[in-house]
Amino acid sequence: MTSRETLIHDLGPVRFKSLTMSNFLSYRSATLDFSDLTALIGPNGSGKSNAISAMKLLRDIALHGLPVALSRRGGYDQLRHRSTGRPYEPGLRIEFTVAGGHPCFYELRLSSLKGKRYEVKEERGSVLVGSRELKFQHAKGVFSAEEVSTLPEPIERMDRTIHIPQGQSILSLQPSFGVSIVSAVLQSMQVLEINPTRAAELQDPSPVSEFEPDGSNIASIVENFDQHERAQLAQLLAAVVPGIARIEVRHLADKVTVVFVQNTGKANREFFAKQMSDGTLRVFGILVAILQSPRPTILLIEEPEVAIHLGALQTLVEILRGEVDDIQIVITTHSADIVDSVDLDDLRVVWVTDGVSQISKVAEHARGPIIDGLITPGALLRADALDPSL
Template sequence: MTSSRFMPTYTALELTNFLSYKSARIEFDDLVALIGPNASGKSNLVAALKLLRDIPTYGLPLAIARRGGYDQLRHRSQGRPNDPAIRLEFRYGPGETGFYELALASLKGKRYRVKRERAFLPIIDNHPDSFVSDGATVHSVEWDSETDGPPRSEERRVPVAPGQSALSTGGFPAHLIQLALSGLQTVEIHPARVGELQEPSSTAEFDPVGANTASVFDALDTAARAKIVEQLAAIVPGIVRIEPRVYADKRTLLFVQRTAHGNREFLAKQMSDGTLRAFGILLALAQPETPGLIVIEEPEVAIHLGALQSLIEILQAESRTMQVVLTTHSADIVDELPVESLRVVWSDTEQSRVANVSEHTRRILRDGLITPGALLRADALDPES
């Protein structure tokens, strides 16, 4: 994977007692699609990635508050709440797998403490940087390979404020984990937010709902803009140009579309929801600070069935430079993806589960007896047990 930032390849996410999951592990690839019925747990997997993404941006207390508070994160089994933990695994290059792990414990008044926070980063000549925290003190080991002779390690012990993450204490391992978590991004485009007149905003990061599309598009170079226009024209025939527009202190975009009566100009608010959603997704993929892993929630919503194939082809091409995770109910999307890319999410009594498609089902699909989309429509895409 390549990126404008120093990003790892994300390999897996493990959840313990987190929201609807008692114990779950999902393995990532270049492109992965989460499929399953409503209320099965897809959104809770995404919520875990959002929490991780928010920690370096807002700090742990606010990251938890943005997910509804600590008590809301806890999985309940037979009515009893349990303490949650998250583990994100990743790899830099072909080497050993590293990880970041966060486990929380309960205090009175629905408050929490950090029970355990650990990181392992095998980056320098097989000498891993690492840290471990008990919520009060963080112990880190950092290797220096810039000096003459073999790499040398330096150990640091630093106090951690109650309820805070060890990532706030500084140090090279914490810095690398912050970069890794910052490389996660989720996108759920709201066409109304794309179409409205927008305040000027920072262009370093695409807003998850598309509320800063005008500023982000304006910041792109000519080649990047042309690429988005070309991609959008494959989804929405006739698009020939997109231009930033400024009205007083607000920003928007002008779309130029070829019609039977010549080129016509439309402001963003005049475009269809499907066009704005597709544009927002394409812009998220092209944003200046390219994410390492991007989650796109239900890309099929409001997009014409005939355009979905073009959109999926674009997502498959972009997954060569960043990892892409989709949540979807679309059998048409599922039919465009290899079965190895599918992750089945379902609810089993009091918990959600996630797994690859079963080998038995894969054999049926390899024999061409039925398509993955047909099995999805029949609720018969069986997961591995």
């Protein structure tokens, strides 16, 4: 295990509770509450992808540092919410629990400097591990950390003050144990962006144990699966793509690829990844991401229905739901079939009012007919009548 994996393992189960976005992209102020399997629904341009982008940004800050994470998105100015032309200062707050319920949070707020530059206005967080509450704060280049015992006696306090370079986040610097925990948790998130072309092509062998979100090292990840994991992968894929008997990894010269062994009714035939449909490769990528070791704490998937046969969508959702004891999953979707397969309490409606995105659960007046069996959420979605709770 890497140090990050060890830290996550020692923490115990991590569950994300909520993400609050302030002046971030299309959001003025909104909170996304997470369930085990959360589905974001709403029209194109409503802000579903922007919520996923916020999670991805937090992960990239922890992995690569704030300057790199911002430059990959066109710079600080591109993240700022604008209202009638005026840009606001963005902020993100994520709340999660560890070890079966200990509350934790991390918050980042940025502010503007001349020349479209930025600084960290405030970073703060708190992690409760056992009897230790690890608090930290970073404001305008000055970092301080404090450790407090939650036991009645003794109460111990530890203060540290460190100067942080301008424009840097403490997540990548990890100046205290509390920050290291938050950084590890955020790095354990994964946004899945399967590109069937990248998954299908002959790939360079990869020593990296973490699944690349586009599927470009999928063969190497599967090669690291043990016999039981490969059998489980084949079984899950067969539920969506009938006839899959087993999955193999084949080396061709200095490249590697996945081979699918499929029962055609008369005999088993081998199909290389490049011979499989885009829909099959997308489902395959989702399943590999779920089964990879170590598993991400939360997996974010945009529009899993793309290129997948309608009849397979309910099965795919059932597979996702079956894995939520070990991993949280967030999806964005336009599919009425997926919406009908997700629990009503797990739906989050995203909509835009006067250019501002908002998120909420399904409105009470829509819940009643759904619960009474008079109509389905998917039917309301098709009629553009799946209203949010205002």
